[in-house]
Amino acid sequence: MKKIILPVLFGMAAMGVSAPSASAATLDDVKAKGFVQCGVSQGLPGFSNTNDAGDWTGIDVDVCRAVAAAVFGDASLVKYTPLSAKERFTALQSGEVDVLSRNTTWTMSRDTSLGLNFTGVNYYDGQGFMVRNSLGVTSALQLDGASICTNTGTTTELNVADYFRANNMDYEVVAFEKADEVVQAYDSGRCDVYTTDASGLYAQRLKLTNPGEHSVLPEIISKEPLGPVVRHGDDQWLDIVKWSLNAMINAEEMGVTSANVDDMRNGDNPGIKRLLGTEGAFGEAIGVSNDWAYNIIKQVGNYGEIFEANVGPDTELGISRGVNALWTNGGLQYAPPIR
Amino acid sequence: MAAQEPVGDGAETARVSLLYDPKVRALVAQVALILLVIWLGYSMVNNTLVNLEKQSIASGFGFLGTTAGFSIAPTLGTFIVDYAEESSYGSAFYVGLFNTLLVAFIGIILATIWGFILGVARLSNNWVIAKLSTVYIETLRNIPLLLQIFFWYFAVLRSLPNPRESVEFGANIVLNTRGLFMPRPLPEAGFGWVSIAILIGLVGTFFMRRWAHQRQESTGEQFPVFWTSVGLIVGFPILVFLVLGMPLDWQIPELRGFNFRGGMVIIPEFMSLLLALVLYTATFIAEIVRAGILAVSHGQSEAAHALGVRSGPTLRLVVIPQALRVIIPPLTSQYLNLTKNSSLAVAIAYPDLVSVFAGTVLNQTGQAVEILLITLAVYLTISIVTSVLMNWYNAKMSLVER
């Protein structure tokens, strides 16, 4: 029997146990293993989804690529772990992933009692409702008595409860474990309403049998700031992820794009020089090379570019910048200066 | 293998080296095992505590008293617990528990009935019936239950009409994608007497049966026990109900806005889960029943006929008791399987224990360890209680060997 057990154990050990990664110095571990392990969703178009070739794309995925670009100077050194809503926090807590970039809403309890730190917001979202056009509903306030399909274990489930109670309306909730099942049930007519983050509604609508027969109601009933998350207690890694995101937003504000970054680097705007590492030693302060932001923008793009490429008006999702525009354009995206 | 008892006198055993003494070896092995288990348990608990503390993750069972804030689809559980958004996570746990028990209980009853019918049908001398049930059994038992649940849920859901085009069955019963709507009975003053009548019927039946049994033992005369029981348990309460002028009102479901309101509803998640569980488990029960019936030899019923016992009592008094002895143990494990399989509810959003508690509550609180421990404990308790009951029943039924 030992003959059988030993090889199996050996096989198990060889297959599953990866290098230590949960210790305090995440940066050292990441450098040692040579890639960033990134937790993403199980498939949400525009945010983190695989294309036909099996490559991950999306605005959340680009955050991971930016971190890899900052650390290694190579945005491709990322490995992705698709996670369900239920698994995502444990996976991060236990060190299975180095950064969680999975359309996760920043809430106080998550930030404080789960051993996690939110590093910023890469997409300001809000919860919305989608209904069939044939119902003739034009406002969420007409939804009294409706059946609502949603995901379990998300903030949306709580928001919808708050909203209906606040407006003194009746409703019946049908909560599924997986996003695809919610879509399938809604498509089968189990519910009148499908609720999730507004961006998600646009993304999931593509999966319906007849996307044209459904529309998203104007009401946004909650604040859903979505952002990358890291483990509590590793400030250096927190800084790297936080500033990778900030660098992209700052770059857009300064007009630095992946196309013009080489020219801009040789210009003489001091702010841009600080960003791109030709002045000061901002990269060294967070433990990476000084051209970290240059690598991010060159290989991934600035915030505006990743937005347009993944969720913007020219994509299947067709979402306008809205609150995700820069603060200078009346939006909420505002990054502290690099100085 | 048996640890050998020392055979010779004391002097002989003393000569055996301690290394080869089976008792010493057994002791060492067991101590080593205990140490291993303790070490495993300790390191697991320790790792967990270290991990939790290091990452300042909340722990403890205090969350059970916190407000849940989410809603649960209308089921018997939410009705019994009177659950609303402002209830606690603890109430959500009870909702899940009741819903699990409900689907398991009804599922067991229906699967038993359907399984017995199928099992007998497969043994039928009617060729079409026998073949039909064989094909049914062989097909359904070889397709994963989860697939069947999905099929019944998503495929059937698509074929149901929307609320505005509901199918009406008369008596205010309607069916649509939101479920099966029925009038809800509203007891009025005086209905309590009917419950008391049922209670009296039950107690009366118990004493009547004892009396009839004693009378048959002493005089040999038989008493129509079955029909008297029916009369006492069903007839008497109905009589009381009629005499009191039918103190029961019905709340009728009616279409308002998106959906029917009022009345009782059986949600489609419950129906499809129940349907899949019953149809699937019944195939296994059918095979058990078939084996049980085949296990009773023909000689038994022939002997009973030779003694002049008619075929009804032969079946009731000779064949079934012996078949049950073979049927009960595997039947118990099917009941447990059904109960455990009901946890697949999580895939189609029926709010059972796993779906509500190990699903939603776990997600909202993030306290995976505590929640999964409670969930496991519940299932283990159900298993143990069922096993104990069935062992007791089994012992009562088993052959008294002389």
Next chain:
Amino acid sequence: MSNSTLSFVRTTMEVAKAPPASTVGVVGWMRKNLFSSWINTALTLFAIYLVWIIVPPILDFTIFNATWTADDREGCLAGGHGACWAYVEAKFGQFIYGRYPVEERWRVNIVFAIMAIGTVTLAIPSVPYKKWNAIFMLVIFPILAFFLLVGGYFGLHHVETPLWGGLLVTLVVAITGIVVSLPLGVLFALGRRSEMPVVRMVSIIFIEFWRGVPLITVLFMASVMLPLFLPEGVTFDKLMRVLIGVALFSAAYMAEVVRGGLQAIGKGQYEGAQALGLPYWKTMNLIILPQALKLVIPGIVNTFIGLFKDTTLVLIVGLFDLLGAIQLSFTDPKWSTPMTSHTGYVFAAFGFFIFCFSMSRYSIFMENRLHTGHKR
């Protein structure tokens, strides 16, 4: 009564008269098996009615109204309300390999081929070299398969497990479950029958714990709780965690099957071994287990069937097995029609049925082979 009055003595057999027309042939068979009484007649008619309302729609959907070739959803929508087999054809690669890179799929094919040959030769009783074959399948094959599938060595490109899917994952979970649970199950079965109280207690607790909880909670445990149990810095791949959960779970069921076999071995066998002075492990290895394991082959196959069906549960924790891969494909806008999900489920049901039904036939065949002594 005297024999002299006998005028005729038959010397040859009279040709037997044909039985009444109503008891032979198709009519007789029908009378006996279908219409022997009015209840039977009613049942027969009812059954025929059932077949009439169930079978034609199924055939219509799967064959007569089905669309066999189409380029996308339009083709299937135009074809009527039957199954859209073109969609299955288009997605077939995904159903079998998941997102395993196309240029690396030959590695999966090799593993499938070795497995098929090994299993078939192992299953046919008359093929020789059973022992070597079993050692190959239980020891060498898993290692080989591991290196082939995961890669990263010998110049093979590394393929991460999140890319695995479809039938590949179903088979990996089921086979790993059985290969690991068999030795573990034997150990715990022996433990449960041990004379040592502590060993027995530990085995009973282990077995009853896993048998008492639903697999889905075990999978949840593996996916959200196991990471917290491990010392800091040790993490497992998700597929790996699920495999551990499935292996422990099926080990408990396997232990009960093996225990059944152990109980069927006569006391004389143990006593004989003792009389020869064989120590415990030798007794087990040489005398008891070979007999017991042979007896429980049908039970092992049945456990495997159960395990095979249960692999579908991994989709709940987000792995894409055959059913998961099929479900995932429903959301592809290119193929989404009202018939897509039905088609997918029918295909999945058919796939699982083929595997499970043939295994259950095999188990019955082995059972009959093993029970020759008791047959009358």
